[in-house]
Amino acid sequence: MTIDGFAAPSALVEHARRFRAEGGVPAVPRVAATVLLLRPTGADFEVYVIRRVAAMAFGGMYAFPGGGVDRSDSQAHLNWAGPDPTAWGERLALDPDAAQAVVCAAAREVFEEAGVLLAGPDAATVVGDVSSDDWENARQDLEARRTGFADLLAGRRLTLRSDLLLPWSRWITPEFEPRRFDTYFFVALLPDGQRTRDVSGEADRTLWIRPADAVARAKAGELNMLPPTMVTLAQVAAAGDLTGVVEAAATRDAATPITPRLDLNDEPRFVLD
Numbered sequence: 182m183t184i185d186g187f188a189a190p191s192a193l194v195e196h197a198r199r200f201r202a203e204g205g206v207p208a209v210p211r212v213a214a215t216v217l218l219l220r221p222t223g224a225d226f227e228v229y230v231i232r233r234v235a236a237m238a239f240g241g242m243y244a245f246p247g248g249g250v251d252r253s254d255s256q257a258h259l260n261w262a263g264p265d266p267t268a269w270g271e272r273l274a275l276d277p278d279a280a281q282a283v284v285c286a287a288a289r290e291v292f293e294e295a296g297v298l299l300a301g302p303d304a305a306t307v308v309g310d311v312s313s314d315d316w317e318n319a320r321q322d323l324e325a326r327r328t329g330f331a332d333l334l335a336g337r338r339l340t341l342r343s344d345l346l347l348p349w350s351r352w353i354t355p356e357f358e359p360r361r362f363d364t365y366f367f368v369a370l371l372p373d374g375q376r377t378r379d380v381s382g383e384a385d386r387t388l389w390i391r392p393a394d395a396v397a398r399a400k401a402g403e404l405n406m407l408p409p410t411m412v413t414l415a416q417v418a419a420a421g422d423l424t425g426v427v428e429a430a431a432t433r434d435a436a437t438p439i440t441p442r443l444d445l446n447d448e449p450r451f452v453l454d
Contacts, residue, residue, distance in 0.1 A: 187441070187452075188450060188451075193357075205356075208360065211360075211362050212250045213247060213250060213362040214290060215248075215287070216245055216287050216346065217349070217417060218245075218369055220370070220389065222391070226423050228245075228392050228414065228417065229245070230388060231386070244406075244410055246290055246291045246293075246294035247291075248290045250286040251289075254289065258331060259331040260334065260341065261340065262303075263344025264343060265277075266281040266284075273365060273435055274437075275436075283365050285330060288300070288343070289323065293380075295387075296311065296312060296320060296375075297371060297377055298311045298339075299342045299345045300341050301342055302340070307374075308339065308374075308375075310376070312376065320380065346367045348430065349366040349435055350366045350416075351363070352366065352409040355441055368430055392414040392417050392418035395414050396418060407441075408441045409439075
């Protein structure tokens with residue numbers, strides 16, 4: 182990553198050139214949500230990243246827990262704490278149902294992929310450890326769609342803590358990719374008493390790492406990342422500490438989409454216009 186952009190993997194360059202030569206039609210992006218889980222470490226903080234398995238879209242790349250919005254995410258009737266869907270819609274420039282779907286997807290995906298549940302018995306508390314066999318069975322049922330997220334919370338008399346999700350940004354996959362996502366990025370502090378677990382079959386490696394270290398290792402070629410991941414890591418690192426991240430999130434534009442453009446000149450690079 183330099184002032185001129187981001188180096189692009191050769192496979193993506195070849196695919197982009199073929200897409201342009203064949204006059205490809207861009208796929209419609211699927212709405213998605215992803216969450217940067219953060220935790221303190223001494224005077225600093227770390228972020229949780231996962232490496233997608235090779236068989237998945239963007240396989241082999243490090244990213245954050247997340248995934249696509251389900252239809253049930255906008256239809257769920259659940260106890261809700263924090264800004265209501267109308268207020269979320271104003272922040273994300275979405276109608277209330279669509280905003281609810283994005284927020285629910287963020288909370289659901291971070292539970293499915295990292296075993297962290299942003300919910301509690303009431304609007305002021307969060308559940309503690311959710312790594313027991315009972316909770317793991319519930320997570321597996323949710324992941325397999327044998328139950329819905331609202332049903333899981335209602336069955337345990339829990340309230341979704343939407344206030345624990347802080348909107349950060351929005352990225353749309355470049356037009357040449359066959360699978361495209363319109364992804365809302367959130368940050369969230371790891372709740373006290375909870376821990377991340379490598380439970381998802383969508384990742385083959387997970388790690389906690391300082392955001393600045395992750396960026397440095399990505400630049401050195403040790404960790405493969407796409408522009409949205411690298412930029413977001415650099416942004417949270419620049420906030421300085423967890424308090425700074427929370428303060429920065431309050432004023433960020435999380436509605437205007439960013440789409441990396443692949444410049445196919447002599448040295449192909451991703452560019453952020």
